[in-house]
Amino acid sequence: MLRLFRKKRSDVKVVYRYPNEKVAIFIDGGNMFHACNYMQIKINYKKLIDILRKDRWLLRAYFYTGIPSGDLPRDVREQLRKQQGFLNELQNLGIKVKTMPLKKTPEGYIEKGIDILLATDMVSLAFRNAYDTAILVSGDSDYVPVVKEIQELGKRVENASFKRTSSYELRKVCDEFILLDNIKHRFTTPLYPEKIEKPPEVRFIDRIKEFFSKIIKKEKGRKR
Template identity: 25%
Template sequence: MNDDPEYAPATGSDHHPDDPDHHPDHPLETSDALAALAARVDHTNELLQRMLAEVAKTPSTHAIFVDAGYVYAAAGLLVTGTEDRRSFDLDAEGMIDAFIDKARTIFADSRLLRVYWYDGARRRIHTPEQQSIAELPDVKVRLGNLNANNQQKGVDSLIRTDLESLARQRAISDAALVGGDEDLVSAVEAAQGYGARVHLWGIEAGDGRNQAEPLLWEVDSQRTFDLEFCRPYITRRPVTVYENEGAPPPSRDEVRFVGAQIAATWLVERGREAMAELLPGHPYLPGPVDQDLLNEAERLLQRSLRGHGVLRRALRDGFWQHLQAQF
């Protein structure tokens, strides 16, 4: 038997601490470990309480998303009986202030991020009216395109992009959406997917509905503004009276030339692609385009063509002749 202490047999108390069968010989080791764990739990709880306190102090935030095309059409029809923007004026600043006041009442413990005003413009160039709206405090104007039929293009995708982005960044907790197009359903779903609540605001329809049912099904709440709410912000424009109404009417050739002149101007202003969209409809023009043509011709001639069917046909003939010659 080797008496060298270096070769002394190991005892139970000499087991390595990493040995799974090892148990501390002293209760003090267990007590220290529990105390350290408790300290870490207390520290974690303290951090959570601080975070919750900060969240509680941070006010919720809301934004208002306005489809201007919907507002013009719905409010104009409700107050004046027509959707044609040329027939009335909209006090956009007054209506935006009314929306802000309403949101302040509904979201009492929330602050306004801003109002987003979505509209269409040819080549996305601001009109003077849109410029004045863009200069309002807390208002952001976002422009889609306007095609040859005076239809907005790209507005719904802009609304979806903004709604989804703000919800994803937790920049808003509530969104008031003023619109009615079914294409907005995907925007609502995207925002809700990130935890935001979406509230649909609409304008009273004289007959039936002016908001898509699938959109009504998806939102968190609905609110409708009636005639009394809209009336102060819509003013019908006076009918134009020309000084030379008593003079003989212009000739068909003169009116045809004016039609060609307008077509040439529109090709430059609206672009060849937009004007080419009209060609498949020959010899008919979409209602809004035909109305624009008539208004512009009357402005150039300084004479009303209402009630002159022959002259109106000559006007369209001149328009189509020039347009077809370009394509």
């Protein structure tokens, strides 16, 4: 009987699920890089994808990033080598990697066109009815018009991002928002783990010396 008088909570958000829901995940690599660089963390993308997909059928996860090209300085070539190794690891995990050349400026290299490439894929796959829900892993407000267009096609859009690079406008327009800061312990590790100092090892010869030293002390005590 007491249940009849309980007040209903108005702050509980009801999330509706489709039967046999198909999801596609779109990861803005540059946006994630800036957040990781600030927070000094490393992302395990396989774990992140598993968390975001939940128990739903995953069409594919896409990762978008820019890469330097042309005549590169030695330090940039070394960075490119490391980046290529990272991208190869993603592809081995079944993540579809899509790249565009970085634009060189007097201040360095900047990304151009990555957001357009990502948005084009989101809309194109929505038109083809390839997924029911798009999961956009980015905090860039430039994606707001794209999200609205996809919703007009009858699709849902979920947004996942870190607070550092999250846009309020993007969060507001999406059907669901996942703050990655709250669950980062499940898919990240520190970029520079603290080194745990091991106690110095005691050599066997030192143990022998200590053993005989104790015996000598005991013998001296008896003689007194």
